[in-house]
Amino acid sequence: MSEKKRRAGAAAAGPASSSKKPRAAASYAESLRSKLRPDASILSTLRSFASASSSSKSKAATKLAADHDPSADPSSSYIVVADQDSASVTSRINRLVLAVARSILSGRGFSFAVPSRAASNQVYLPDLDRIVLVRRESARPFANVATARKATVTARVLSLVHGVLRRGIHVTKRDLFYTDVKLFGDQSQSDAVLDDVSCMLGCTRSSLHVVASEKGVVVGRLVFHDDGDRIDCTRMGVGGKAIPPNIDRVSGIESDALFILLVEKDAAFMRLAEDRFYNRFPCIILTAKGQPDVATRLFLRRLKVELKLPVLALVDSDPYGLKILSVYMCGSKNMSYDSANLTTPDIKWLGVRPSDLDKYRVPEQCRLPMTDHDIKVGKELLEEDFVKQNEGWVKELETMLRTRQKAEIQALSSFGFQYLSEVYLPLKLQQQDWI
Amino acid sequence: MSEKKRRAGAAAAGPASSSKKPRAAASYAESLRSKLRPDASILSTLRSFASASSSSKSKAATKLAADHDPSADPSSSYIVVADQDSASVTSRINRLVLAVARSILSGRGFSFAVPSRAASNQVYLPDLDRIVLVRRESARPFANVATARKATVTARVLSLVHGVLRRGIHVTKRDLFYTDVKLFGDQSQSDAVLDDVSCMLGCTRSSLHVVASEKGVVVGRLVFHDDGDRIDCTRMGVGGKAIPPNIDRVSGIESDALFILLVEKDAAFMRLAEDRFYNRFPCIILTAKGQPDVATRLFLRRLKVELKLPVLALVDSDPYGLKILSVYMCGSKNMSYDSANLTTPDIKWLGVRPSDLDKYRVPEQCRLPMTDHDIKVGKELLEEDFVKQNEGWVKELETMLRTRQKAEIQALSSFGFQYLSEVYLPLKLQQQDWI
Numbered sequence: 001m002s003e004k005k006r007r008a009g010a011a012a013a014g015p016a017s018s019s020k021k022p023r024a025a026a027s028y029a030e031s032l033r034s035k036l037r038p039d040a041s042i043l044s045t046l047r048s049f050a051s052a053s054s055s056s057k058s059k060a061a062t063k064l065a066a067d068h069d070p071s072a073d074p075s076s077s078y079i080v081v082a083d084q085d086s087a088s089v090t091s092r093i094n095r096l097v098l099a100v101a102r103s104i105l106s107g108r109g110f111s112f113a114v115p116s117r118a119a120s121n122q123v124y125l126p127d128l129d130r131i132v133l134v135r136r137e138s139a140r141p142f143a144n145v146a147t148a149r150k151a152t153v154t155a156r157v158l159s160l161v162h163g164v165l166r167r168g169i170h171v172t173k174r175d176l177f178y179t180d181v182k183l184f185g186d187q188s189q190s191d192a193v194l195d196d197v198s199c200m201l202g203c204t205r206s207s208l209h210v211v212a213s214e215k216g217v218v219v220g221r222l223v224f225h226d227d228g229d230r231i232d233c234t235r236m237g238v239g240g241k242a243i244p245p246n247i248d249r250v251s252g253i254e255s256d257a258l259f260i261l262l263v264e265k266d267a268a269f270m271r272l273a274e275d276r277f278y279n280r281f282p283c284i285i286l287t288a289k290g291q292p293d294v295a296t297r298l299f300l301r302r303l304k305v306e307l308k309l310p311v312l313a314l315v316d317s318d319p320y321g322l323k324i325l326s327v328y329m330c331g332s333k334n335m336s337y338d339s340a341n342l343t344t345p346d347i348k349w350l351g352v353r354p355s356d357l358d359k360y361r362v363p364e365q366c367r368l369p370m371t372d373h374d375i376k377v378g379k380e381l382l383e384e385d386f387v388k389q390n391e392g393w394v395k396e397l398e399t400m401l402r403t404r405q406k407a408e409i410q411a412l413s414s415f416g417f418q419y420l421s422e423v424y425l426p427l428k429l430q431q432q433d434w435i
Numbered sequence: 436m437s438e439k440k441r442r443a444g445a446a447a448a449g450p451a452s453s454s455k456k457p458r459a460a461a462s463y464a465e466s467l468r469s470k471l472r473p474d475a476s477i478l479s480t481l482r483s484f485a486s487a488s489s490s491s492k493s494k495a496a497t498k499l500a501a502d503h504d505p506s507a508d509p510s511s512s513y514i515v516v517a518d519q520d521s522a523s524v525t526s527r528i529n530r531l532v533l534a535v536a537r538s539i540l541s542g543r544g545f546s547f548a549v550p551s552r553a554a555s556n557q558v559y560l561p562d563l564d565r566i567v568l569v570r571r572e573s574a575r576p577f578a579n580v581a582t583a584r585k586a587t588v589t590a591r592v593l594s595l596v597h598g599v600l601r602r603g604i605h606v607t608k609r610d611l612f613y614t615d616v617k618l619f620g621d622q623s624q625s626d627a628v629l630d631d632v633s634c635m636l637g638c639t640r641s642s643l644h645v646v647a648s649e650k651g652v653v654v655g656r657l658v659f660h661d662d663g664d665r666i667d668c669t670r671m672g673v674g675g676k677a678i679p680p681n682i683d684r685v686s687g688i689e690s691d692a693l694f695i696l697l698v699e700k701d702a703a704f705m706r707l708a709e710d711r712f713y714n715r716f717p718c719i720i721l722t723a724k725g726q727p728d729v730a731t732r733l734f735l736r737r738l739k740v741e742l743k744l745p746v747l748a749l750v751d752s753d754p755y756g757l758k759i760l761s762v763y764m765c766g767s768k769n770m771s772y773d774s775a776n777l778t779t780p781d782i783k784w785l786g787v788r789p790s791d792l793d794k795y796r797v798p799e800q801c802r803l804p805m806t807d808h809d810i811k812v813g814k815e816l817l818e819e820d821f822v823k824q825n826e827g828w829v830k831e832l833e834t835m836l837r838t839r840q841k842a843e844i845q846a847l848s849s850f851g852f853q854y855l856s857e858v859y860l861p862l863k864l865q866q867q868d869w870i
Contacts, residue, residue, distance in 0.1 A: 164852065167852075167853075169709060169710075169852060169853065170673070170705070170709055171706075171848070171852045172702040172705065172845075174702055174843075174845045174848075175702060175706075175845055175848040175852055176848075177845075178801055178843075178845045178846055178847075178848040178849050179848055179849055179851075179852070180849070181798070181800040181801045181849065182798070182800040211705070213701035213702060213705065213724070214674060214701075215650065215724070217677045225672070226671065226672020226673060226674050227672040227673045227709070228672070229670040229671060229672045230670070231670075231671070231672065235664040235665070235666075236661065236664060236666070236676070236677075237660070237661020237662040237663070237664045237666065237679050237684065238605070238661060238662045238679050238680065238681055238684055239649060239661050239676065239677040239678055239679030239680065240677045241671070241674065241676060241677065242652045242671075242674040242675045242676060242677045243674055244672050244673050244674030245673065245674065245705055246673055246709075249672065249673055266648035266649075267607040267609055267610060267648060270605070270607065270646070270648065270680055271606075271610075274604060274605055274662070274681075275604075289648070289650070363616070363617070365616040365617045366613055366616045408609075408613075410607075410609045410610055410612075410613045411613055412613075413606070413609075413610040413611075413613040413614055414613050414614055414615070414616065416614075417599065417602075417604060417606045417610055417614070418602070418604065
């Protein structure tokens, strides 16, 4: 019975779900339920949206396709690293080491050419909608007091990465550091050189088999293979499947979803997973539980590239929520050289948007006053290119800064615990209310 | 091919794994590899250990069994809440509300009897090896300026919990708070009353269907059902299965493991998952990625109670690692009333122990000096009952404080990335080197 109830649970909002709050806001919130058209009608809206997204004519699709081409112009004035398989990375290391050996034999000495990753070298490209690294290399000779140590560290990291690839395993940055603490001194040094090596070889850090720890989870209409094991994300209960740290072990991605729902927080994820929202509206739901980690960003991008589905985001209505979107979409500055592989362009802001607070009559006491720091971050976001190019986002952010109010996704719980999955999201989808 | 390699990977340490470091420590570390007996011999050691653990004669097993009995003496002088099903919690709420109603009708007024959860009311019981709450109740009458608000909040939380149970869903503390921000004021108030309600009803917080967000993951020889979906943890790739936040939706736990390996950190978890350590030595591997969360603690306890397997812990060799063990074993003070359901007694400290640093000749540069704060925490731990009752732990902690050195699990990477899974852990298991 519980099985049946669960599977069918999301199909219709039963009578038990009508809350009996005396407040006007609550009764208005309930009245929105009656605005909902039958699911079949909402689904047909979503289907046309999904097929429009997958048509390769869209700007974003072209961009994704171009990014995915590892043979992208090497003489370009920007450094864009790409995912490479082990064989390719190994041969790149071999070639690099051969070049160094030749240089020594020809009397020109032992030296590496290392791309500069300085902040001044990072630019935002509106065409690509990403932060990238300008191509500018500096020599790192061994026969120089200033660079002798760093050249040694570089050689050691190259050798360690070569070993990891040969054995076909994956390690963390911390593991790498501990293999030679005496040389590296502290982890920030081996980490920095690892980023250098990634730029030098033109490979992503995950291609080097050095992975980050994961904290993201996924459920919904998605099947994939994690290290050879078939994972059916409709059968992952409420907990979901932990997103694997090594994206190159992910294969065989299949889905009948109409969109990807990117959720900022764990609590909303749990609500949607428990209500099996993805069975009512076929979708893939994922969350990084706050600030997105590298593994979750790589995973989202893979899904977007392979499935060509639209991505809708559900974040808190505060500057931090928008900041999280920006990390998914444009990357973070300290990994700009890898931005092509980490970013997912064209994420739609579904909610909770500042204008939703009035539109859905979120009670005053569920809204929070913005702190001075919030306001500062909000104003900075208004200056960011990725916000400026989307008029709708600018308006929303201005509304937020004018009202000086923010709200969490959970604020919708004031209309009932399942209001999010039963009314708010279905209505958003029906009205195609994303920007 | 990769499939075959992967599955068989852990079965034997291939020639590729012999590292060629010139250092003495490294060559000593390699020499330990030759001390390893065949896996069959180690497995037979583990089998007898596992069967000894599951025999109900052991003190810990009796303790677990007693804890698991929800009908445990209600007239006891300690408050110990228990897991209850929805029907039972609902009827407890009904009885409580009826009693209040009768009190009003008989002219004695509207009042709740609330157990005190003050720190002074929390004691460590050596017999139970847990922190528990002394039974001492105070009245919370509505007709009193000092308690009128709290009595109202209590009634509201009871009603919300009742609603959640009726709908068969799970919510977070944050959701609960947002249903009535005006009344609760801030979340700490609804959280505190939720804990009160848990004590009043004699039910765990998870029985109230108010769950914590999860961050733990599990892989290995374990099959269970998460909300009706069958999860085979040998087929969860490298990422593992996210531990579900709602333990009452977990059922059908089955396993052919010989032990549970509790890992402090994500990086070590990833290494063991990638090497499929559990296929070489049948075990269940889980981690909370640092400080244990409630969901992971509940899950570990459920595994221990149902499977009666020994639990071996792999933590950093520092006071914080031991502190984490103490949370799994004895609970944290602010949830002492729930300690019976959250704690797992009799966890063995496998490593990395302070004595291992010399025993395994971990290079000096991979050890870290303890900070003043570390030393302070270490000295405090020496005074804790759960440490004092285990002579071996006292000795290890004294060694740590004397040498003033600590080390992370990753320090073992200095002998090769797979040293942990190929030499260190197998040798530990072979030598039954846990305390």
